[in-house]
Each structure stands twice: as C-alpha cells, then as structure tokens.
Amino acid sequence: MKWQGVIPAITTPFKQDFSVDADLLVKQVDALVRAGCSGIVALGSLGEGGSLSFDEKKAVLRLCREALKGRASLVAGVAALTTDEACRLAELGREQGADGLMVLPPYVYKGDWRETRAHFAAVVSETALPCMLYNNPIAYGTDVLPEQVLELAEALPNLLAVKESSADVRRVTALTALAGDKLSVLVGVDDLIVEGIAAGAVGWIAGLADALPAESVRLFDLAVEGKAAEAKALYEWFLPLLRGFEPS
Numbered sequence: 001m002k003w004q005g006v007i008p009a010i011t012t013p014f015k016q017d018f019s020v021d022a023d024l025l026v027k028q029v030d031a032l033v034r035a036g037c038s039g040i041v042a043l044g045s046l047g048e049g050g051s052l053s054f055d056e057k058k059a060v061l062r063l064c065r066e067a068l069k070g071r072a073s074l075v076a077g078v079a080a081l082t083t084d085e086a087c088r089l090a091e092l093g094r095e096q097g098a099d100g101l102m103v104l105p106p107y108v109y110k111g112d113w114r115e116t117r118a119h120f121a122a123v124v125s126e127t128a129l130p131c132m133l134y135n136n137p138i139a140y141g142t143d144v145l146p147e148q149v150l151e152l153a154e155a156l157p158n159l160l161a162v163k164e165s166s167a168d169v170r171r172v173t174a175l176t177a178l179a180g181d182k183l184s185v186l187v188g189v190d191d192l193i194v195e196g197i198a199a200g201a202v203g204w205i206a207g208l209a210d211a212l213p214a215e216s217v218r219l220f221d222l223a224v225e226g227k228a229a230e231a232k233a234l235y236e237w238f239l240p241l242l243r244g245f246e247p248s
Contacts, residue, residue: 001073001100001130003161003184004202005038006220008209009077012047012060020056022063028210029067035213038203039073040064041102043089045139046207049077050107057089061096075132079104083119087126100130102163102205105142116142117152124156132161136188139165146174153183163188163205164196172199191242194235197223208242 010032013024032040042064043049043057052060064074076093078101080086086103093101103123105116124131133152137143143166144152153159164171165188175185176199186203187196193204197220209216219238222231 001075001160002038003100003130003132003186006036006204006206006209006213006217007039007041007073007075007186008032008037008206008213008216009041009044009046010064011210012043012052020052020059020063022059025060025063026067029064032209032213033068033072036217037072037209037213039075039099040068041075041077041205043077043079044102044205045077045079046210047077049079054088054092058092058096061093061098065097073099075100075102077102077104077134078123079107081107081109083122086119086123090123090127090129094127094129098129100132100161101127102132102134104134104136105140105144107140110141113148116144117148120144120152120159121156124152124159128158130158130160131156132163132184132186133159134163134165134188135171136163136165138167146171146178149175149183150178153179160184161186161203164201165189167192169195169199172196172201176200191239193220193242194223194231208238212238212241 013021015021076098078086078089135144161184163186167189185201186205187193187201188205190208206216219234
C-alpha cells in the first residue's frame with residue numbers, strides 16, 4: 001500500500017429504492033482509476049460509511065475490489081459508534097481484500113485523549129493491514145494533535161499515514177517534522193492541496209475528485225513537480241469549486 005497520490009473518498013451511489021447501485025459504483029471506480037487516481041477510499045464520510053448496514057458495506061467493498069482489478073489500492077473506511085464495531089469493520093476490510101484502512105474516531109461521543117488513544121490502538125492493532133488515521137476535528141469534534149499521532153505511530157507499527165483535515169497547513173509541517181519518514185501525510189481538505197504539498201504532504205484524500213478526477217490528478221502532479229505557474233492557473237480555476245465543497 002502506497003499512501004501517496006490522489007486517492008478519492010468515493011461516494012456510494014444509490015437507486016431510487018435506496019439500495020446500492022452496483023452498476024454505477026463499478027463505473028465510478030473504473031473512471032477514477034482511468035483518470036490516474038492511485039487508489040480509492042470506500043465507506044468514508046462521502047460514502048455513507050456511518051449509515052450503511054454491515055451487509056451493504058461488505059457489498060460495497062466487494063464491488064470496489066472487483067472494479068479495481070488490482071490497478072489501484074482499495075482503502076476501507078472504518079467508522080463506527082463503538083470500538084467493538086470498528087474492530088469488526090477492520091476485519092471486514094481484510095476479508096474483502098482491502099489494501100489498507102482509514103480509521104476514524106468514534107462517532108457521536110467525543111472522548112478525551114486517553115479514550116481516543118485506546119480506540120485507535122484497539123482498531124489498528126486488530127489488523128495487519130496498513131492503516132491511516134483520519135483527523136478531522138471540524139467534522140467530528142475530535143482533534144488528534146501531531147504529538148499524539150506520533151505517539152500512536154510509535155506504538156503501532158502498521159499505522160503508516162494520517163489524513164490531516166484540520167484545515168491548518170501548519171499541521172502538515174508539524175507532522176513531517178515530528179515523524180519524518182515514519183508517517184505519510186495526506187491532505188484531507190480539498191482547498192488546501194497545493195499548500196499542503198508545498199508543506200510536505202505526499203497524498204490527497206480528495207472529495208471533488210469524484211466529479212473531476214482528471215483535473216484533480218493534474219493539479220496534484222503539477223504541484224508535486226513544482227510547476228508553480230501551471231499549478232497556479234489550474235488551482236485558481238478550481239478553487240471556487242473546491243471551497244464550495246469544503247465546510248467553512
């Protein structure tokens with residue numbers, strides 16, 4: 001599992017009767033890979049990870065794995081109300097052939113650091129799959145500070161990445177300074193991607209890439225390659241959409 005490049009957090013399409021639209025999901029995943037995305041995250045916030053049933057999650061992961069055909073990585077989102085349920089989802093990800101997991105703090109209840117640390121430690125140690133911690137204090141109310149991320153990474157050998165969505169680019173520099181090569185830092189805020197790459201991020205868990213994958217991959221590549229003028233022009237075109245997608 002390479003925690004780098006553009007890895008969209010995909011939506012889960014539904015039919016009119018609210019069942020998962022398997023055909024559209026397969027087409028969506030295929031289109032993202034053909035546009036140059038290095039992987040996908042299924043069952044994230046955009047993918048209704050907190051509301052799908054266990055069987056629906058199983059079906060989504062199976063369909064994504066089949067659609068990918070080994071061309072890109074499959075990351076399974078692990079989000080639940082309880083640690084026990086999150087551990088079950090981690091095992092489900094392994095069973096369905098995920099290459100890695102994106103692990104969230106528990107929904108609803110906002111624990112202190114002792115409780116939050118215990119949750120992440122239990123879920124990540126439940127699996128041998130490489131894991132990415134998802135830090136999004138804006139959406140979920142739990143903020144895992146860079147020092148705390150490093151504490152977890154030092155205790156959990158398979159915690160290898162962090163999706164940083166605090167919207168503070170200084171978190172990227174803090175994480176890279178503290179962790180060095182131990183952790184891959186991926187930007188989780190769409191309208192911070194160019195700044196995040198400049199600060200040391202190596203990947204983008206993108207949202208708007210679901211709608212504009214080719215443009216997202218192009219923007220990421222230009223930023224990584226240091227082609228500032230070209231990246232600036234595309235970014236300026238893209239920013240109104242990216243800002244509209246992100247919560248204020």
